[in-house]
Amino acid sequence: MAKCNFSIAFSGSAEELIEKARKAITGAGGQFFGDASTGEFSLSTFVGEISGNYNAASMKLEIEIMDKPLFISCSRIKEELEKYLQGF
Numbered sequence: 001m002a003k004c005n006f007s008i009a010f011s012g013s014a015e016e017l018i019e020k021a022r023k024a025i026t027g028a029g030g031q032f033f034g035d036a037s038t039g040e041f042s043l044s045t046f047v048g049e050i051s052g053n054y055n056a057a058s059m060k061l062e063i064e065i066m067d068k069p070l071f072i073s074c075s076r077i078k079e080e081l082e083k084y085l086q087g088f
Contacts, residue, residue, distance in 0.1 A: 002052075004065035004074035014056040017085060021054075024084060038044055049072050061085075 010017050015036040022032045034054070042051035048069030055062040065077060070086030 002064045002085065004052075004063075004077060005086075006063055006074065008061045008078070008085060011027055017055060017061065018054075020085065022085055027083055038082045045069065045072070049062065050077065060065050 018034070018036050018039070021041070022078075025032045025041050025043050030041060030042055032041045033039050038053070038055050040051070040053040042049060048071075049067060050065065050069070050072070051067045052063060052065040054064070063078075063081070065071060065074065068074075070078065
């Protein structure tokens with residue numbers, strides 16, 4: 001069962017958005033599998049692992065967080081993603 005579900009609107013290309021996310025996650029030592037429409041990711045943080053999946057359609061990135069550290073809120077994860085992906 002998902003721990004969080006949220007969406008982030010974007011106005012640019014889904015391919016560019018997903019490529020930016022892929023580079024950020026793999027650059028931080030995480031794993032990223034998928035394409036411009038759907039996929040999954042995982043990333044270890046100093047307080048535990050965050051993993052989830054995404055679906056990009058109709059100018060929205062739908063994100064489902066499947067696992068996260070207890071100490072990190074869903075709103076914090078969304079806020080950080082929005083900050084990083086700003087401009088798309």
